[in-house]
Amino acid sequence: MNRLKSCINIDDLGRLAAKKVPFPVNNYVEGGADDEVTLKQNCHSFNRYQIVPKALQDVSRISTATRVMGCEIALPFYISATGFSGMMCPQDAELAGVRAAAKFDTLYTASTFSNRSLEEIAQASAGDKLFQVYVLNDKTLAQQLNQRAKQAGFKAMVLTVDTIVGGNRERDARSGLSIPPRLTVKSAMQYMMRPRWLIHYLLSDGARLGNFPHLPKVSMTDSQAFVIAMGKLFKKDLTWADAEAMIQNWGGPFAIKGIMSVEDALRAQQAGASAVILSNHGGRQLDGCPAPIDLVAEVRAAVGDQMEIIVDGGIRRGTDIFKALALGANACSLGRAYVRGLSAGGQEGVEKALSILKAEFERCMILAGCSSIDQINASHIRRL
Numbered sequence: 001m002n003r004l005k006s007c008i009n010i011d012d013l014g015r016l017a018a019k020k021v022p023f024p025v026n027n028y029v030e031g032g033a034d035d036e037v038t039l040k041q042n043c044h045s046f047n048r049y050q051i052v053p054k055a056l057q058d059v060s061r062i063s064t065a066t067r068v069m070g071c072e073i074a075l076p077f078y079i080s081a082t083g084f085s086g087m088m089c090p091q092d093a094e095l096a097g098v099r100a101a102a103k104f105d106t107l108y109t110a111s112t113f114s115n116r117s118l119e120e121i122a123q124a125s126a127g128d129k130l131f132q133v134y135v136l137n138d139k140t141l142a143q144q145l146n147q148r149a150k151q152a153g154f155k156a157m158v159l160t161v162d163t164i165v166g167g168n169r170e171r172d173a174r175s176g177l178s179i180p181p182r183l184t185v186k187s188a189m190q191y192m193m194r195p196r197w198l199i200h201y202l203l204s205d206g207a208r209l210g211n212f213p214h215l216p217k218v219s220m221t222d223s224q225a226f227v228i229a230m231g232k233l234f235k236k237d238l239t240w241a242d243a244e245a246m247i248q249n250w251g252g253p254f255a256i257k258g259i260m261s262v263e264d265a266l267r268a269q270q271a272g273a274s275a276v277i278l279s280n281h282g283g284r285q286l287d288g289c290p291a292p293i294d295l296v297a298e299v300r301a302a303v304g305d306q307m308e309i310i311v312d313g314g315i316r317r318g319t320d321i322f323k324a325l326a327l328g329a330n331a332c333s334l335g336r337a338y339v340r341g342l343s344a345g346g347q348e349g350v351e352k353a354l355s356i357l358k359a360e361f362e363r364c365m366i367l368a369g370c371s372s373i374d375q376i377n378a379s380h381i382r383r384l
C-alpha cells in the first residue's frame with residue numbers, strides 16, 4: 001500500500017516521516033531550541049486568530065495566483081530554505097523539493113548548506129528559485145556564491161540573519177545526532193533500524209556540502225574536521241552595513257530572513273531590502289521569542305504597502321496561510337510542513353504536502369468568500 005496516499009494532512013505526513021527516517025534525523029527536523037517554547041508557540045499562536053467569512057460572494061472561480069520577490073507564482077506559499085536535505089532524502093536531497101515546487105508553480109529556496117550544489121539545484125527544474133545565504137567570514141567565498149547564484153539564474157536572494165551561532169537543540173544532544181550524521185555508539189542502532197535509509201545515505205555521499213567542495217570530506221564515523229571547518233565559515237560581526245552592501249551587490253529582489261521586530265523591519269527597508277521574512281527559524285534558534293504570525297499586523301502597519309512581508313513558522317494548515325495573508329503578509333514559506341513530505345516520500349512526499357496545503361487553502365478561500373488573493377484582507381480576521 002502506498003502509505004503516502006493515506007496521509008490526509010501535514011501531521012499524518014509527520015507520522016509517516018518518523019517511520020521512514022532514523023529517529024535522530026526526524027528529531028533534528030521536528031526539534032527546537034532549549035525548552036521548545038517558541039517552537040510550540042509558533043503553531044499555537046495561529047489559534048489566537050479567527051477567520052471571519054463573508055457570505056454570498058461569487059466564489060465559482062477562484063485564483064490563488066500572486067507575485068512574490070519579482071516572480072509570478074500560482075500559490076501564496078513556497079518552500080523555505082532547509083539545509084542538509086540529503087539527511088531527509090538521501091537519494092535526491094534538494095532535487096526532490098525543487099522539482100515538486102516547479103510542478104506546483106511555486107518557489108523553491110536553496111540553502112547555502114544544501115547537499116547538492118546551487119548549480120545542480122538550478123538545473124533540476126525550470127521553476128523560479130531563491131538562494132538563501134548566510135554571511136560568511138571569507139569575503140571571496142561570499143562573492144563567489146553571489147556570482148554563482150546570479151549565473152545559475154536564481155531570481156532573488158534571501159539573507160538569513162538569525163543563525164550567528166547554532167541554537168541549543170537538546171534533542172540532538174540526547175539522540176546523538178551530529179550534522180552531518182555520524183555513527184556513534186548512541187546513534188548506531190537508530191540508523192540501523194532504518195536500513196533502506198542507511199544504504200541510500202551511504203551510497204549517496206549524502207554528507208557532502210554541494211556549495212563548499214573545499215571542505216574536508218565527511219564520513220559517518222568522523223565528522224569532527226568537517227564540523228570545525230563549517231563553524232569557521234560564519235561571520236559573527238555582521239552589521240546592517242554588511243546587509244546593505246549585499247543588497248547592492250545582488251541588485252535584484254532581496255529578502256532579509258529572521259526579522260522579528262518592527263524596528264528591524266524598518267531598518268531592512270532603509271537598507272534597501274525588498275522583503276522581510278518574519279521568522280524565528282522555526283523555533284530552532286532563540287527560544288522565548290515571539291511567534292512570527294503575531295508580528296505581521298504591526299510590521300505591515302509600519303512598513304506600508306511597498307515592502308513584501310513573508311511569514312514562516314508553525315504553518316501546518318491552509319487556514320494558517322489564509323490568516324497570515326489577512327493580517328497583511330504577501331506569502332508564507334514552509335519549513336517542516338514540506339520537510340515532513342520529503343522524509344516521508346521524497347519528491348512524491350513533497351508534492352503530497354503541497355497538494356494538501358493547496359486544497360486546504362482553496363477550500364478556506366471559498367468558505368471565507370474570497371475569489372482572489374487581493375480580496376483577502378483585515379476584514380477577514382479577528383484577534384481573540
Ligand SMILES: Cc1cc2nc3c(=O)[nH]c(=O)nc-3n(C[C@H](O)[C@H](O)[C@H](O)COP(=O)(O)O)c2cc1C
Nearest residue numbers: 029080081082083111160281282312313314335336
Ligand atoms: C530541518 C530544517 C533545516 C533548516 N535549514 C535552514 C537553512 O539552511 N537556512 C535557513 O535560512 N533556514 C533553515 N531552516 C528554517 C526554515 O527555513 C524556516 O524558517 C522554518 O522551518 C519555519 O518554521 P516551520 O518549520 O515551523 O515551518 C531550517 C528548518 C528546518 C526544519
